[in-house]
Amino acid sequence: MKLHEPAKKLLSEFGLIEISADDETLAKCDVLFSLPQRVTPDIIRRMPGLRMIQSYSAGVDGLDYSSVPVGVKIYSNAGGFTRPVAEQAWALVLSLAKGANLRRKKVYPRLLRGKTLLVLGCGAIGSEVARIGRVAFSMKTIGVSQAFASPDNFDERHPPSELPKCVASADVVVDALPLNKDTQSMLDYEVLKLMKPDAILVNVGRGETVDQPSVTRILGERPEMRFGTDVFWRKGEREDFDPPLWDFDNFAGTFHSAVFGRDDALGEAEVMAAENIRRFLATGDAANPVNRDDYAGV
Secondary structure: OOOOHHHHHHHHHHOOOOOOOOHHHHOOOOEEEEOHHHOOHHHHHOOOOOOEEEEOOOOOOOOOHHHOOOOOEEEOOOOOOHHHHHHHHHHHHHHHHHOOOOOOOOOOOOOOOOOEEEEEEEOHHHHHHHHHHHHHHOOEEEEEEEEEOOHHHOOEEEOHHHHHHHHOOOOEEEEOOOOOOOOOOOEOHHHHOOOOOOOEEEEOOOHHHEOHHHHHHHHHHOOOOEEEEOOOOEEOOEEOOOOHHHHOOOEEEOOOOOOOOOHHHHHHHHHHHHHHHHHHHHHOOOOOEOOHHHHOOO
16 A cells, blocks of 8 residues: 555654565565455465554454464554544534435424434544534533543443443434444344434444344334434445435435545544554554454454
8 A cells, every 4th residue: 555655754764665575575574554454364474574463444344363363463543534534424413414415305404502412432533523512512422432532522431231221312323333243233223213213323433333124124114313324334345335225315325435535534544553553663562452352253
């Protein structure tokens, strides 16, 4: 992958090579910086000295963990895409609240100020979503997460076991969850039916954290409930951007477009990842370590 100049400058003292280098050169490498889905068993085989995999993306569910030796440490780029993804979440929330996703049907706009916002997955992205809700719309902010990157952005903080009672109290729910064995289909029909009849749900985490048949069913049953997503469910290795949800007036979607194609966002994410790599090479440790046990069976 081609890095922007600021990231190149940060890593220039360590020697940067492309993955197309010969086997002798790759064998000397300590770190692999890549999108998780591009890390193949062959690349791992060609890098016997590998100590670190730094994910280009925040999500690491696309990595083939079975091919990565146990001693290799894996780090996500959580925080690398914080601002653009949080902005995309709010673009979808506002579009649904105000009916901007519809061309023909008149929709009465929803007022967000003073309402209750629930964020699922309160890392850097979820915390920024909560901060915007608080500052821009004076919303009560509730977080459900195993950990909180910015606890002060939340009026209430709850563990995942308390999700059912939390969704029942929210006017707006934003899903910023990673996909792992604990979050897969976390928002199934049993949870979705606990939401308010006119709640707004937006997903900027991973498609599979929301059960597709369940959300399709609930949108049909509750025309006043509204769902928007920037992430879709995969068929094979690719997201399927053409689910039947487009037939619903209470649905809005963007094509996983929060970040990609934007040089400013990509460059900022690369710098954060490069700084994490520098930290690892200097200290042997870095931010956002991945527990591979969380991804067994995903």
